Amino acid sequence: MKYLGEKFIILALFGMMLLSFMFLSAVESKNTNLDNSNVWTLYFADPKSDSLDFMIENHSKNSDFRYKILVDKKVVIESDLPVPLGETKNVPIPKETLDLSNRKITIIVTAGDNKKEIYKNF
Amino acid sequence: MFQFITSQLMFYVAIALVLFVPGYFLLLSTRRKNNFSILEIFTISFGLSIIIVDFLMIILGKSGIGINRLSILSGIIIFCGICCAVFYYFKKEKNEEIVRDELSKKSVVLVLILLFLTIFIKTIYFQDTISPTSTDLGHHMYWSKQIVATGNLPVYEKADIGSDYTIESPKPIADFIIGEHLIFATIALISGKDFISSFPSLVLFLVQIMSILAIFILSREIFKNTKHRDMIAIMSLFLIGPLYALASPQAKFVSGGVIGNAIGNLFIPLAMLFYIKAFSEKKAYLLSLAIFATLGLVYTHHLSTFVFIFATIFALLFFIILNFRTIKFEAKEWLKMFLSPSIISIIILSAAFIFIICVPTYLNSSAIDTAVGTPSKDSRAGITLTQLKTTAGEARFAFAFLGFTLLFFVRKIGKYNQAFLLGWLGILVLMSLKPDLLFIDIPSTRIASYVVFPVAIVAAYAFVRLFALLKAGENKNYLKPLFALLLFFTFMIFIAVDGLRDNSQTLTSNSSIKKSIQTYAASKYLSNHLSESDIVLKDHNYLSGDSWIKLFFMRGYSYPLSRGYFKRYEDETKPREQCTNQMISLPSSPEAQKCFAGTKTNFIMLNPKIDSSQFQRLKNFWQIYASDEVGIFYKKS
Structure with a gap:
């Protein structure tokens, strides 16, 4: 060679x-790849307006979510929401059903031991 | 999977086109390619390609043609075509026999083993750091992305917050040099690669491997008149490759994104190679290449240029001292070379480029004032000998000390080789330990990191020379062969243990990518919802990968605003605005209120585990985004 x-x-x-x-x-x-990071995120669909629609973006192993809507500190809506891995679910919240004047609207989402919250003050 | 493969293929094609082809064709056009060894051609082509592509991009930007995939590909093809035409037009009829001084088989095997170990160790380190998270790299990639996005050369400026709490008009900054960004922009344009990926770090990794090869070929050149030339070069490769492979300025500079320094560490040995060859062989074309390499350095990194200029001046001083009797003759020879048409042309072209076409950002009085003068801080007043030993590596330092002494008395290596090596190492030691003697006002640890390469070469020389001296002749040894062998292995173990321990101390599994990708996801969310009037402030202290946030917005280097390290707000030598600190740390304070009103900041990005409570108490802030590592607050007006 x-x-x-x-x-x-x-x-x-x-x-x-x-x-x-x-x-x-x-x-x-x-x-x-977020799907390998075992995290999930909670955010408002429109951060600047009065809209309360929110989104859960799931990159974690847990797909069972539970959300609560609080007006000031009182729970007014509560529900379960399955969000599979890699998906984002939009949860519309009709503002008309809630009394928003001078209130703090908080959205708390839990998945297992993990809890996150976002809120808007009116 | 298919997308991964095609993106990889495009990346490698771009690397070949940008980082090898233009330099090879330039070397071809000199019609003296065969005067270099194959390894030299390979390494030099890489270095020259970076410089050629930099200048092509500058010409495209300045001429108004614009920078895009078509223009840069056309530019490279036209350049290579011209080089080819020059080569064939002046090609000699007679085929000259190519005589190259090749490495022996044993040397090739040793080189391969060392390169394999080097690449393997660095790859293990990079698997935790290859993802885009480092601060400096984020800053640099912003400018590269700006070139791609706008098709123009970047204007290096940033906007600060003024004393009236408003965001001022952007002012020029000298921290960035154009050569640090052009090749990344070119590779991104051709390959389509996203900047927020591994590609910038991979390119820097390649630059570093080539700079190690540059040290190898430089060692071979410096010691070409000695019997143990290849052994010294292989020993240099051992000392600079697998040993001390990770600490600064090696792999850490790659993962840290210290681009200018990393490319400067390639250009310095290449330029030295050309200068040594030019003066030794008295060939004007080699001097042209040397000046070209120096010009590339000028456009890539100010500190490396500064170090190189000092090294050259010191080399000249050593040359005059060691060759005092023949200096007049030498000076005449130098003048003859410098007055040749090719050299005069390249000097005029270089001057025109530097002073008219594209002035490097750091060539202004204020930038020079910050680097020259009495050291303004303790960190610029010089390092201790112990610190220098640690930077150089104790084993390397010990042998380099011996080698430096030996070099004064050696006669056979060549007067230029001797002068360059002594000057290079000598000035770096002086600049690191006593910068005040040279009126240098630059962080001393940064200067000291340059000492690693000449130390490796001189230490290699000392090691090989020591064992050569023990063997006085063919059948005569000063030391019994068994003792010499034991001594050899003792020294090798000492060097290897020191070098590998240095690696192990740097090798940590501390990847912040899981946190950083959350920062990038939050940035993407914000970028989809921002209007022209929205101003974002983010935190640098507790957010991972935050310097990459601006790549999602592309609204200026200072966008988003940033709360920097806390100690910087207390630095009396460099007073700065307090708004970015106040708006996050104490958002309800009167000072912060003025800052919010003046800067019109209405989005805050921070780490919710550390900084959210002060905002949750305030009614005019909404928390609109929540992940594990990133929270975003919106200030309702």
């Missing part, structure tokens, strides 16, 4: 870097 010398170093270096890059790219792809 012909002695390739330094060409062989370059070819081997290409091969090693290629393997390393592919491995690291795959690791990064996995790390930045």
Whole structure:
């Protein structure tokens, strides 16, 4: 076999870097996939308006959610909501059914031991 | 899976086109490619490609053609075409026999083993840090993304909050240099890769491996007149590759996104290689390449340029001292080379580029004033010898000390080689320990990180020379072979343990990517709901990956506003606005109220575990977003 010398170093270096890059790219792809992070997020569909519609974005293993709507500290709506992994559910809240004047409307969502809340003050 | 494979393929094609092809064709056009070894051609092509692409992008931006995929691809193809045309037009009829000084088989095997270990160790480290989280990298990628988004060269400016609590007009900043951003923009344009991915770190990883190869070929060049040239180069590779592979300025600079320094660490040895070859062989084309490499350095990193200029001046001083008797003759030879048409042309072109076409951001009096003068802080007053030893690596430092002494008395390595090596190492030690003697006002630990490369080369020389000296002749040894072997293994173990322990201390499983992707998700949410008049303030202290938030908005370097590290608000040497601190820490205070009114900040991004209680007490703030690591509050007007 012909002695390739330094060409062989370059070819081997290409091969090693290629393997390393592919491995690291795959690791990064996995790390930045929210579905692997076991987290879920709660937010208002429209953060600036008076709309109380909210969304649950689920990237966790738990798909059973329970939400409560509180007017000041009183629970007025309570319900279960299944949100499968990787999905986002929009929960519309008709404002007309609630007395909003000078009140704090809080949305509390729980999934297992994890609880999150968002609110708007009127 | 298919998308992953195609995106990977496009990335590798972009790397080849941007980081190898233009440099190779430039080398081809010199018609002296065969004067370099294959490994030198490979390494030099990489370095030259970065510089060529930088200048192509600058020309495209300044000429008004605009920067997009078509223009940059056309630019690279036209450039390579011109180089090809020059090569074929001036090609000699007679085929010259190529005589290259190749590595032996054993040397190739050793080099491969060392490269494998280097890449393996760094890959293990990067698996926890390859995801985009680092602050500096986030800042740099903003500018690269701006180039892609606007098709223009970036204008480095930022807007601060003034004393009247309003956001001032943007002012120029000298912290960024254009060469730090252009190749990333080019690769993103050609490959379509998202900046918030592994690609910036992978490119920096490649730059670092090539800079290690640059040290290898530089060692081979410096010691080419010695019997143990390849052994010294392989030992340099051992000291700079798998050992001390992770601490600054190695893998940590990659994961930390210290782009300018990382590219500067490639250009410095390449420029030195060209200068040493040029002066030793008295060839004008090599000097042209050296000036070109220096120009690339000028456009990439101010600190590296500063260090390189000092190293060259010191090399000249050492040369004059060690060759005093022949200095007049040498000066005449240098003048003859500098007055050649190719050199005069490149100097004029370089000056035109620097002073007319695209002035580097740091070439202004205020930026120079901050770097030159009596050290203004303790951190710029020099480091201790112990700190320098730690930075260089104790084992490397010990041998480098011996090697530096030996180099004064050596005669066979070549006067330019000797002067450059002594100057490079000598000035870095002086700049690190006693910067006040040179009127340098730069963080001393940053300067000290440059010492690693010359220390590795000089230490390698000392190690090999020591064992060569023990063997006086063919059949004569000063030390019994068994003792010499024991001594060899003792030293190797000392060096390896020190280098690998340094690696183990840096290798930690401390990935913040799980927190950072929540920051990115929150940023994406906000970017979908912001209007022109909305102002966002985020926290830097407790939010992971926060410097990448601005890539989601692309509304200026200072958008969103940022509460920085708390100690910076108390730094008396650099007074700053207090609004960004007050608005998050004490939102109900009178000072904060003035800040909210003046800056019109109405969205706050922070870590809810640390900073939410002060907002939950206030009726004019809504919490509109909640995840484990990020909370967003909206200030209702």
